[in-house]
Amino acid sequence: MAVYRLCVTTGPYLKAGTLDNISATLVGTCGESPKQRLDRVGRDFTPGSVQKYKVRCSADLGELLLLRLHKERFAFFRKDSWYCSNITVIAPDGTVIPFPCYQWIEGYCTMELRPGTGGPEEKDALYCGSLLGLEMGWKIYAPGFPRMVDVSSFEEMESDKKFALTKTIPCADQGDSPGNRYLPGFPMKIDIPSLLHMEPNTRYSATKTASLLFNAIPASLGMKIRGLLDRKRSWKKLDDMRNIFWCHKTFTTEYVTEHWREDNFFGYQYLNGVNPVMLHCLSSLPSKLPVTNDMVAPSLGPDTCLQTELERGNIFLADYWILADAPVHCLNGRQQYVAAPLCLLWLNPQGALLPLAIQLSQIPGPDSPIFLPTDSEWDWLLAKTWVRNSEFLVHENNTHFLCTHLLCEAFSMATLRQLPLCHPIFKLLLPHTRYTLQVNTIARATLLNPEGLVDQVTSIGRCGLLYLMRTGLAHFTYTNFCLPDSLQARGVLTIPNYYYRDDGLKIWAAIESFVSEIVGYYYPCDDSVQQDLELQAWVSEIFTQAFLGRESSGFPSRLCTPGQLVKYLTAIIFNCSAQHAAVNSGQHDFGAWMPNAPSSMKQPPPQNKGTTTLKSYLETLPEVNVTCNNLLLFWLVSQEPKDQRPLGTYPDQHFTEEVPQRSIAAFQSRLAQISRDIRERNQSLPLPYTYLDPHLIENSVSI
Numbered sequence: 001m002a003v004y005r006l007c008v009t010t011g012p013y014l015k016a017g018t019l020d021n022i023s024a025t026l027v028g029t030c031g032e033s034p035k036q037r038l039d040r041v042g043r044d045f046t047p048g049s050v051q052k053y054k055v056r057c058s059a060d061l062g063e064l065l066l067l068r069l070h071k072e073r074f075a076f077f078r079k080d081s082w083y084c085s086n087i088t089v090i091a092p093d094g095t096v097i098p099f100p101c102y103q104w105i106e107g108y109c110t111m112e113l114r115p116g117t118g119g120p121e122e123k124d125a126l127y128c129g130s131l132l133g134l135e136m137g138w139k140i141y142a143p144g145f146p147r148m149v150d151v152s153s154f155e156e157m158e159s160d161k162k163f164a165l166t167k168t169i170p171c172a173d174q175g176d177s178p179g180n181r182y183l184p185g186f187p188m189k190i191d192i193p194s195l196l197h198m199e200p201n202t203r204y205s206a207t208k209t210a211s212l213l214f215n216a217i218p219a220s221l222g223m224k225i226r227g228l229l230d231r232k233r234s235w236k237k238l239d240d241m242r243n244i245f246w247c248h249k250t251f252t253t254e255y256v257t258e259h260w261r262e263d264n265f266f267g268y269q270y271l272n273g274v275n276p277v278m279l280h281c282l283s284s285l286p287s288k289l290p291v292t293n294d295m296v297a298p299s300l301g302p303d304t305c306l307q308t309e310l311e312r313g314n315i316f317l318a319d320y321w322i323l324a325d326a327p328v329h330c331l332n333g334r335q336q337y338v339a340a341p342l343c344l345l346w347l348n349p350q351g352a353l354l355p356l357a358i359q360l361s362q363i364p365g366p367d368s369p370i371f372l373p374t375d376s377e378w379d380w381l382l383a384k385t386w387v388r389n390s391e392f393l394v395h396e397n398n399t400h401f402l403c404t405h406l407l408c409e410a411f412s413m414a415t416l417r418q419l420p421l422c423h424p425i426f427k428l429l430l431p432h433t434r435y436t437l438q439v440n441t442i443a444r445a446t447l448l449n450p451e452g453l454v455d456q457v458t459s460i461g462r463c464g465l466l467y468l469m470r471t472g473l474a475h476f477t478y479t480n481f482c483l484p485d486s487l488q489a490r491g492v493l494t495i496p497n498y499y500y501r502d503d504g505l506k507i508w509a510a511i512e513s514f515v516s517e518i519v520g521y522y523y524p525c526d527d528s529v530q531q532d533l534e535l536q537a538w539v540s541e542i543f544t545q546a547f548l549g550r551e552s553s554g555f556p557s558r559l560c561t562p563g564q565l566v567k568y569l570t571a572i573i574f575n576c577s578a579q580h581a582a583v584n585s586g587q588h589d590f591g592a593w594m595p596n597a598p599s600s601m602k603q604p605p606p607q608n609k610g611t612t613t614l615k616s617y618l619e620t621l622p623e624v625n626v627t628c629n630n631l632l633l634f635w636l637v638s639q640e641p642k643d644q645r646p647l648g649t650y651p652d653q654h655f656t657e658e659v660p661q662r663s664i665a666a667f668q669s670r671l672a673q674i675s676r677d678i679r680e681r682n683q684s685l686p687l688p689y690t691y692l693d694p695h696l697i698e699n700s701v702s703i
């Protein structure tokens with residue numbers, strides 16, 4: 001007789017316990033135990049409980065390979081889902097074998113858990129591991145988009161019609177649907193049915209949902225009661241915009257309100273604002289921007305000239321070419337407008353980045369004057385405000401939503417569908433996929449839906465958003481995706497006071513070093529990477545579903561060496577965590593003063609100089625209701641709803657061996673040091689840069 005002792009931990013979450021019958025079968029190299037019901041006196045599997053059971057076998061099972069967990073009906077009770085954290089088995093000789101689970105188990109099923117110690121070569125020894133997301137289907141949301149989760153596949157799962165591994169719904173953007181409706185108190189339509197089905201392992205926790213609603217409902221109702229969401233007229237005074245969010249002021253919102261007109265601050269935002277990825281160093285001017293030395297001489301001063309500054313690498317361009325053919329639509333029944341500016345900047349000898357010239361269209365000519373700091377105050381301010389509007393559109397749609405939210409959704413899907421639970425890359429990436437499918441489903445149901453928030457607040461509306469994202473993806477490259485390569489390619493490695501770059505590179509290096517240790521442990525040679533078929537299927541699925549198989553993107557379709565795997569994983573973790581924080585968390589800070597980030601413009605870009613006044617400026621900016629709807633969103637998404645997990649925190653112990661656990665501890669201590677360094681640096685800055693403080697970065701895209 002051999003007795004195995006099992007220690008079963010149920011998660012401490014709301015409704016994590018189960019009334020269903022739970023049994024276990026142990027499978028080892030020398031045989032299999034009988035199926036043993038896990039049942040003690042009193043209630044089993046209550047939330048947060050750690051309970052002990054015995055499994056008796058006629059003989060020793062040898063090395064344990066698998067634990068089968070059976071969840072079955074109990075008496076007349078209904079199915080009751082269970083969050084199983086982990087099961088530890090103590091063999092008759094005292095050996096402790098952890099079986100990590102950390103997931104919701106729904107319905108009646110048998111689930112196979114593998115010991116937490118397996119590398120890729122071991123998991124193939126007997127059984128292929130379970131796939132968490134086998135049933136999740138891909139959906140083609142719109143042509144040219146990264147593919148997304150098909151939430152209707154969850155309904156099918158519930159009705160036990162399982163999806164095939166390869167099934168993709170060829171169902172493009174369907175436009176409006178009967179479930180897409182206005183709800184009392186909310187300014188936009190909400191597609192309720194698409195919110196109702198979400199697989200329990202990917203949906204927001206009760207805490208997170210409650211926290212989001214707790215923020216959203218009072219803020220929205222508060223604005224509604226004040227009449228701000230229904231006021232379809234222009235602002236009468238700039239000062240009236242100060243108190244839209246009187247109770248949500250931050251140090252940065254006040255700093256922006258104070259400094260928004262200054263050229264210095266305009267340049268600063270290209271480095272440390274919410275969209276710090278736009279600048280390219282120029283060695284010569286593009287022909288579409290015919291700026292002359294005479295135009296910029298007053299800004300450059302007597303000691304230098306444009307050609308010299310180009311040669312010195314001090315001239316930079318922000319080019320909004322992507323907006324040139326973007327569709328525009330109407331807000332409050334009024335036609336809106338979009339520009340496609342070129343903004344030329346100079347890094348001066350004091351280390352400040354200053355705008356030198358702005359052309360609001362991609363086609364030079366008499367109808368597209370080049371605006372200069374020497375123009376009238378209102379002409380120059382309006383030109384800069386047009387650039388800020390272009391920044392808003394490119395930032396929200398491309399830098400933020402496409403390049404973090406949507407790409408990270410595709411990484412999550414491929415990870416859940418292609419890598420078994422026991423795979424080391426699954427264990428490494430799972431924490432960086434937390435809640436991404438859910439937040440994007442919420443975004444699609446409230447922002448991207450017909451008459452959703454994007455249609456209510458932006459000049460380009462939903463059609464423009466679809467256009468920008470498909471054009472953005474068609475031009476997105478592996479170089480853009482990898483921070484060190486992107487900075488190098490843009491020629492911005494030596495600009496001073498570029499805190500996004502400095503903090504980002506430190507975090508990149510910490511992630512890279514952590515990932516190198518994990519990869520080094522599980523993948524000792526090129527063959528181990530090349531022969532891991534699940535890993536290759538995962539890379540290939542990302543290539544086809546996220547990047548639509550476009551070779552010129554430079555994204556790999558297979559990986560050949562541990563070094564390539566390290567870079568790929570580092571980039572994925574960085575973009576799911578730090579990059580999202582850098583482009584998400586400052587939206588309220590930099591956008592609460594609306595003229596700094598207008599979501600729409602309701603007069604055409606000026607074709608002449610000398611015509612702008614305060615009145616025409618105010619008539620160009622969005623109306624009161626458009627402004628307030630947008631600020632509501634900025635405020636909501638700038639704060640992570642409760643139930644946060646900062647970068648590098650891994651409370652679920654998927655890795656049970658000592659080596660990866662040491663690597664996790666080393667990673668955490670590196671991040672803590674980076675955090676201390678950033679806090680110290682910030683003490684001497686007039687405007688602290690906090691978005692890449694590791695303690696404030698979430699592990700995954702979850703808002």
Ligand SMILES: CCCCC/C=C\C/C=C\C=C\[C@@H](C/C=C\CCCC(=O)O)OO
Pocket residue numbers: 216220396397400401405439440442443446447453454457458465584599629632633636637703
């Ligand atoms: C006013 C009520 C809004 C309720 C919605 C709550 C949360 C939204 C969920 C997810 C948001 C995700 C992203 C969206 C970012 C960009 C989308 C494009 C926006 C635009 O073009 O205006 O934010 O983190």
Ligand SMILES: [Fe+2]
Pocket residue numbers: 400405580584637703
């Ligand atoms: Fe976000």
